């Protein structure tokens with residue numbers, strides 16, 4: 001059986017597990033601590049990072065882009081009918097998502113509002129581009145789930161957890177992305193592709209009292225909307 005070496009709140013891992021779930025490919029998960037990487041992991045991971053995918057033949061694949069391409073080629077494709085151009089476009093839109101995983105991580109960890117505004121601007125530029133590219137269909141390529149949906153899922157899932165737990169909406173101003181987020185969450189792939197304690201582990205790290213969002217001092221949270229409307233903070 002395939003095995004994924006994982007860290008619980010890693011978005012690059014979630015892209016891989018979401019694809020495995022979407023394709024209904026059985027797999028095992030082994031979690032490691034990134035602050036105390038086990039020796040066996042360092043020996044098999046060329047970049048010292050998760051995710052790793054151990055294939056049925058025992059090869060160790062690394063780099064999430066390479067892993068999802070392998071899964072798309074080696075197992076029945078999500079959209080087998082796509083031509084080369086569309087596949088290239090899908091890879092490019094997927095790249096726009098994964099390039100922003102760490103941007104989102106750092107925005108979520110913002111210690112103060114100036115930092116959040118600055119980091120959010122980078123995320124907004126990606127969300128605004130994809131908002132323009134989305135049609136009125138539930139998923140990126142229409143009614144069938146695509147590789148692009150899988151790549152954006154970690155960003156949209158994290159935005160949902162942040163909104164649910166802090167009231168702050170990273171997707172405000174992007175109505176089509178918001179619809180897309182709801183359609184993707186409705187598939188159940190977000191929960192299935194993370195551990196049962198994901199929301200708590202994620203919140204412990206991103207919504208601690210060291211972060212602006214964790215302290216509830218942000219300006220578009222539900223609780224602070226009224227206060228912010230009456231002050232110069234936003």
Ligand SMILES: N[C@@H](CCC(=O)N[C@@H](CS)C(=O)NCC(=O)O)C(=O)O
Pocket residue numbers: 007009010011012013034048049050051062063064065
């Ligand atoms: N380019 C890598 C990035 C993966 C990555 O950044 N993983 C993080 C966790 S989210 C990691 O393993 N960090 C540990 C480290 O860099 O030492 C990929 O796409 O797989």
